[in-house]
Amino acid sequence: MTDTSITPAEKRRLKVRDSIIAAAERVFAQEGEAGLSIRRLAKKIDYSPAAIYKYFASKDDLVDELKDAFFDRLLAQIHRIADKETAFSTRMADCLATYVQEGLSSPHHYAAAFVGTAKDTGLDASHPDFTQQSKGRAFRVLMGMMEEGIDLGHFRDNLDPELAAKSIWASLHGLTMMMIHIPTYPRLSADSEAPDRETFIQMHADHLVRGLESRNDL
Amino acid sequence: MTDTSITPAEKRRLKVRDSIIAAAERVFAQEGEAGLSIRRLAKKIDYSPAAIYKYFASKDDLVDELKDAFFDRLLAQIHRIADKETAFSTRMADCLATYVQEGLSSPHHYAAAFVGTAKDTGLDASHPDFTQQSKGRAFRVLMGMMEEGIDLGHFRDNLDPELAAKSIWASLHGLTMMMIHIPTYPRLSADSEAPDRETFIQMHADHLVRGLESRNDL
DNA sequence: AATTTTGAGTGAACACTGTTTACTTTTTGA
DNA sequence: TCAAAAAGTAAACAGTGTTCACTCAAAATT
Numbered sequence: 001m002t003d004t005s006i007t008p009a010e011k012r013r014l015k016v017r018d019s020i021i022a023a024a025e026r027v028f029a030q031e032g033e034a035g036l037s038i039r040r041l042a043k044k045i046d047y048s049p050a051a052i053y054k055y056f057a058s059k060d061d062l063v064d065e066l067k068d069a070f071f072d073r074l075l076a077q078i079h080r081i082a083d084k085e086t087a088f089s090t091r092m093a094d095c096l097a098t099y100v101q102e103g104l105s106s107p108h109h110y111a112a113a114f115v116g117t118a119k120d121t122g123l124d125a126s127h128p129d130f131t132q133q134s135k136g137r138a139f140r141v142l143m144g145m146m147e148e149g150i151d152l153g154h155f156r157d158n159l160d161p162e163l164a165a166k167s168i169w170a171s172l173h174g175l176t177m178m179m180i181h182i183p184t185y186p187r188l189s190a191d192s193e194a195p196d197r198e199t200f201i202q203m204h205a206d207h208l209v210r211g212l213e214s215r216n217d218l
Numbered sequence: 219m220t221d222t223s224i225t226p227a228e229k230r231r232l233k234v235r236d237s238i239i240a241a242a243e244r245v246f247a248q249e250g251e252a253g254l255s256i257r258r259l260a261k262k263i264d265y266s267p268a269a270i271y272k273y274f275a276s277k278d279d280l281v282d283e284l285k286d287a288f289f290d291r292l293l294a295q296i297h298r299i300a301d302k303e304t305a306f307s308t309r310m311a312d313c314l315a316t317y318v319q320e321g322l323s324s325p326h327h328y329a330a331a332f333v334g335t336a337k338d339t340g341l342d343a344s345h346p347d348f349t350q351q352s353k354g355r356a357f358r359v360l361m362g363m364m365e366e367g368i369d370l371g372h373f374r375d376n377l378d379p380e381l382a383a384k385s386i387w388a389s390l391h392g393l394t395m396m397m398i399h400i401p402t403y404p405r406l407s408a409d410s411e412a413p414d415r416e417t418f419i420q421m422h423a424d425h426l427v428r429g430l431e432s433r434n435d436l
Numbered sequence: 437a438a439t440t441t442t443g444a445g446t447g448a449a450c451a452c453t454g455t456t457t458a459c460t461t462t463t464t465g466a
Numbered sequence: 467t468c469a470a471a472a473a474g475t476a477a478a479c480a481g482t483g484t485t486c487a488c489t490c491a492a493a494a495t496t
């Protein structure tokens with residue numbers, strides 16, 4: 001039990017590695033990938049640029065780590081809502097809104113997480129890593145709620161849970177991206193009655209849920 | 219009438235300018251902004267890199283022109299559908315699908331058009347250029363259909379056309395971006411019954427329209 | 437305890453990037 | 467014809483990610 005097989009050398013190495021990530025995170029959060037240069041990063045932690053390549057194979061690898069960490073946080077927030085035992089409708093709506101809001105809280109992370117990198121497995125459920133990844137796990141939460149909604153009779157029973165979940169996800173993704181890239185979204189003119197972002201997000205979520213609901217007509 | 223005040227010199231200048239744009243377009247369409255370098259572009263058209271700066275203030279300016287041209291094409295496609303005199307429902311659904319498909323036909327253009335550049339006016343209707351821009355004009359088409367749908371009684375009459383249109387747009391944008399960045403979207407596993415993209419786009423559009431439709435309950 | 441081996445860290449270079457500046461050459465208008 | 471304007475360029479500046487040969491200190495082995 002005492003032998004955790006972690007030598008002091010490894011401990012030191014991890015410390016340096018973490019300091020690189022921490023510094024990178026600070027820059028990335030504020031300026032995104034464009035503002036994060038290896039040389040700049042090296043200066044910040046008092047190492048040579050080449051040193052960073054002893055810890056990360058490439059800049060992309062380093063940035064991927066930041067993205068993964070972000071998606072872990074996102075997943076945690078989603079679970080914080082999804083695991084509640086509140087009524088289904090509010091739980092669902094809250095989940096959708098939380099997804100967008102968490103994305104907006106780290107716009108650079110969120111946007112970067114969706115531009116395809118090499119090791120990106122997309123949402124291909126057949127990929128071995130899929131269920132392990134935070135992105136995949138976040139999707140499974142959404143898909144689980146989808147199934148619950150269908151079982152409860154809230155949603156049309158002719159829906160394919162996976163496809164419906166992917167449709168919803170796309171819509172959430174779109175709003176998040178719009179709000180990230182267009183600072184004024186969804187403000188109209190300089191009009192007085194423009195809704196704040198939070199209420200617009202809720203409206204959006206409301207539209208999405210309505211699109212799935214079961215009805216008498218048709 | 220004969221004096222269009224376009225000198226041979228201006229004509230030549232425009233020819234060179236167009237050749238720059240044409241070459242840039244070819245590279246950009248296939249490799250995106252990352253693959254488009256001024257030096258590479260200069261080689262392709264047999265000019266020095268510095269020459270390009272006699273025609274464009276910056277690379278961003280040049281790329282902006284490509285984006286604008288793309289959005290003009292997108293708008294044209296939208297109008298091709300929207301101006302038809304078919305039934306409202308099919309017209310609306312076709313418009314939404316066309317938007318996504320046109321985005322997918324030029325993924326680099328589409329994705330790049332939404333990362334904010336300096337002169338980007340977003341969707342702020344108060345901005346003087348807003349109605350002139352293709353993006354703004356495309357939005358007005360969508361918003362017009364929104365109003366039509368409400369008038370016809372298809373959509374709930376308590377909807378704000380502008381906000382509803384922006385919600386729909388965000389959802390379309392999301393699906394387009396997902397399909398651009400995740401090559402397998404929305405494929406499930408290697409399952410047989412995975413729908414092709416076109417039917418998924420239609421399903422998505424269907425969900426969106428349903429979310430706006432008027433109903434008896436509630 | 438001495439010696440070998442491993443690994444951390446580095447300076448300098450490579451091959452790029454967008455952009456600017458000073459300069460030459462060509463074209464145009466008077 | 468000649469001055470002025472415009473077109474085009476080579477070279478440099480200030481960056482970028484990355485690699486390589488190298489040093490030096492720490493760990494492992496004898």
